[in-house]
Amino acid sequence: MLHINNLVCRVEGRLLINNSSFAVLPRTRVGLVGRNGTGKSTLLRIIKGEMEAVSGETRLRKGARLGAVDQEAPGGPQSIMDFVLSADIERANLLRDAETETDPHKIAEIQTRLADIGAYSAEARAGSILHGLGFSGEEQTQPCSNFSGGWRMRAALAAMLFATPDLLLLDEPTNYLDLEGAIWLETHLKRYPGAAMIISHDRDLLNTAVHQIAHLNEGKITLYEGGYDSFEKQMAERQRLDMAMRGKQDEERRRLQAFVDRFRYKASKARQAQSRVKRLEKMQPIATIVENPVAPFDLPGPKRPLAPPMIRLEDAAVGYEPGKPILSNLNLAIDPDDRIALLGRNGQGKSTFAKLLAGRLEVMAGRKKHHKRMQVAYFAQHQMDVLDPTATALEHVISLMPDATEGQRRSRLARFGLGVEHAETAVGDLSGGEKARLLLNLIAFEGPHLLILDEPTNHLDMDSRAALADALDAYEGCVLLISHDRFLIERSIDRLWIVNDGTVKNYDGDMDDYRRQMGEKERKAASPAKAHAGQVKRQTQAARRESLAPIRRDIARLEAELERLRDGVEQINAALAKPELYERDPEQATSFNVKRSRTLKRIDEVENLWLEAQERYEEARNH
Numbered sequence: 152m153l154h155i156n157n158l159v160c161r162v163e164g165r166l167l168i169n170n171s172s173f174a175v176l177p178r179t180r181v182g183l184v185g186r187n188g189t190g191k192s193t194l195l196r197i198i199k200g201e202m203e204a205v206s207g208e209t210r211l212r213k214g215a216r217l218g219a220v221d222q223e224a225p226g227g228p229q230s231i232m233d234f235v236l237s238a239d240i241e242r243a244n245l246l247r248d249a250e251t252e253t254d255p256h257k258i259a260e261i262q263t264r265l266a267d268i269g270a271y272s273a274e275a276r277a278g279s280i281l282h283g284l285g286f287s288g289e290e291q292t293q294p295c296s297n298f299s300g301g302w303r304m305r306a307a308l309a310a311m312l313f314a315t316p317d318l319l320l321l322d323e324p325t326n327y328l329d330l331e332g333a334i335w336l337e338t339h340l341k342r343y344p345g346a347a348m349i350i351s352h353d354r355d356l357l358n359t360a361v362h363q364i365a366h367l368n369e370g371k372i373t374l375y376e377g378g379y380d381s382f383e384k385q386m387a388e389r390q391r392l393d394m395a396m397r398g399k400q401d402e403e404r405r406r407l408q409a410f411v412d413r414f415r416y417k418a419s420k421a422r423q424a425q426s427r428v429k430r431l432e433k434m435q436p437i438a439t440i441v442e443n444p445v446a447p448f449d450l451p452g453p454k455r456p457l458a459p460p461m462i463r464l465e466d467a468a469v470g471y472e473p474g475k476p477i478l479s480n481l482n483l484a485i486d487p488d489d490r491i492a493l494l495g496r497n498g499q500g501k502s503t504f505a506k507l508l509a510g511r512l513e514v515m516a517g518r519k520k521h522h523k524r525m526q527v528a529y530f531a532q533h534q535m536d537v538l539d540p541t542a543t544a545l546e547h548v549i550s551l552m553p554d555a556t557e558g559q560r561r562s563r564l565a566r567f568g569l570g571v572e573h574a575e576t577a578v579g580d581l582s583g584g585e586k587a588r589l590l591l592n593l594i595a596f597e598g599p600h601l602l603i604l605d606e607p608t609n610h611l612d613m614d615s616r617a618a619l620a621d622a623l624d625a626y627e628g629c630v631l632l633i634s635h636d637r638f639l640i641e642r643s644i645d646r647l648w649i650v651n652d653g654t655v656k657n658y659d660g661d662m663d664d665y666r667r668q669m670g671e672k673e674r675k676a677a678s679p680a681k682a683h684a685g686q687v688k689r690q691t692q693a694a695r696r697e698s699l700a701p702i703r704r705d706i707a708r709l710e711a712e713l714e715r716l717r718d719g720v721e722q723i724n725a726a727l728a729k730p731e732l733y734e735r736d737p738e739q740a741t742s743f744n745v746k747r748s749r750t751l752k753r754i755d756e757v758e759n760l761w762l763e764a765q766e767r768y769e770e771a772r773n774h
Contacts, residue, residue, distance in 0.1 A: 159204060280339070330637070478504055493631065531606070
């Protein structure tokens with residue numbers, strides 16, 4: 152499907168990909184992984200033709216359709232449903248032609264093709280995809296301009312999945328999804344009929360939806376069979392073997408060098424010593440794949456712990472407009488050492504609940520009790536806007552440590568994982584992961600009692616996510632987590648709360664139970680669309696069988712005639728093979744020869760008719 156041959160890529164003078172080759176086979180899903188900044192998104196841009204490589208080539212199979220989610224989110228008055236449907240360009244063109252075409256034969260061809268591509272069940276398929284990505288039936292009919300940037304990106308993802316290109320390119324597709332949407336996407340990609348290359352730091356997606364892992368490291372791309380867990384095991388085994396081989400090589404190098412040092416100037420051993428010098432010169436060092444460890448997160452715990460419960464909600468309600476609560480009947484208690492994850496689809500009120508706990512919203516009814524000394528740190532993606540893009544990371548630390556020495560400030564910044572090379576960099580020039588790291592450490596600077604994290608991993612690579620999980624394990628305060636990253640939830644969380652039907656309740660079960668529950672809901676939601684699609688498919692197949700029936704009858708009739716004619720030739724040949732025929736009845740022999748010639752001519756005619764009928768049949772079957 153896709154071949155990448157001897158690819159070399161530089162960006163601003165920096166070598167990202169160095170003479171790498173690999174292939175993506177048809178119907179194969181490949182997860183592209185690597186540290187942030189190694190060139191994964193750049194590789195996708197080269198494949199899409201948006202930038203040129205220094206050398207090498209990317210070659211897509213002739214006639215294959217390439218699809219990717221554009222960075223430009225859809226907007227304007229077009230409805231979400233119409234936007235997704237328009238992604239199937241052939242269907243849109245056929246429907247347009249059907250409205251203007253007057254030739255009955257062409258109209259029939261258009262309608263046949265529309266039936267073949269499932270055009271009349273397209274809305275049901277598009278609705279199923281949009282529902283899986285979190286759009287309600289009512290929202291699917293609303294204009295794109297009514298939605299935020301994140302929801303528009305979901306619509307762009309839905310459009311590309313609906314179009315079903317032969318090679319699908321996805322760059323962090325779960326970043327705009329909630330947990331439920333991420334679970335749906337895993338299942339959908341697992342059944343995807345084409346090939347796909349997916350950049351993702353979502354361990355569960357890479358374990359569930361891909362066949363291979365392509366690891367981009369130090370400019371080289373290496374393919375591993377299986378999902379991410381299998382890749383990690385293979386990496387560890389390869390590292391162990393490389394280290395063992397390197398140890399053996401180092402020992403051999405020491406032995407050869409000792410011989411050279413001992414006998415270099417001894418005449419009887421000079422030739423042997425020179426031979427060992429040459430062996431040392433030719434000995435190539437064995438490269439290992441040990442990566443630089445990722446910097447840890449620094450999340451200091453509260454200096455003075457609070458007595459439980461830290462927060463209590465009693466018949467509380469919260470919302471944005473008077474008399475219109477988003478959440479109500481809230482009866483919950485939070486203790487100082489709780490680890491809680493909020494589950495539920497986007498739009499159900501998870502962020503609203505987080506803002507209530509953070510003190511950004513007041514209760515509209517009922518009561519919220521909490522310690523007056525309680526300190527809360529609140530991380531959300533929009534919180535990055537509070538960072539001054541013109542100020543450096545060091546200047547942000549200075550504002551929190553006005554009386555500290557320069558060394559103390561830089562030492563604290565280093566604990567953020569932002570070393571000397573980033574200290575003087577303006578925040579606006581930092582990567583998304585570096586900004587997230589800076590913000591998270593800044594809000595937790597004073598050791599909060601409650602740490603609220605709303606999708607903290609969107610810009611973090613796999614190793615940084617693991618480092619965040621380690622930091623949360625060591626953190627001594629309370630954590631409330633909203634995340635689509637099940638690895639982080641399972642590593643860091645003890646309790647699950649679900650936001651649904653206008654309230655928040657305890658969820659009795661683990662993440663596996665929740666995933667199964669989500670799968671059941673999706674199957675039930677998809678069953679009407681599937682039933683309709685199945686009915687349309689059966690009707691289409693029946694109509695096709697009916698249209699092919701006359702041609703099949705012609706073919707069968709011609710085959711029967713051919714068999715009869717060939718039997719007749721065999722009988723004539725048998726009669727003509729008898730020598731006595733020419734002596735006994737010469738006229739009959741002549742008659743047999745004439746009849747044989749006519750029969751052979753008829754066989755040629757019938758064979759031509761049969762070939763024409765076969766061509767008509769194949770053409771009709773493929774349209």
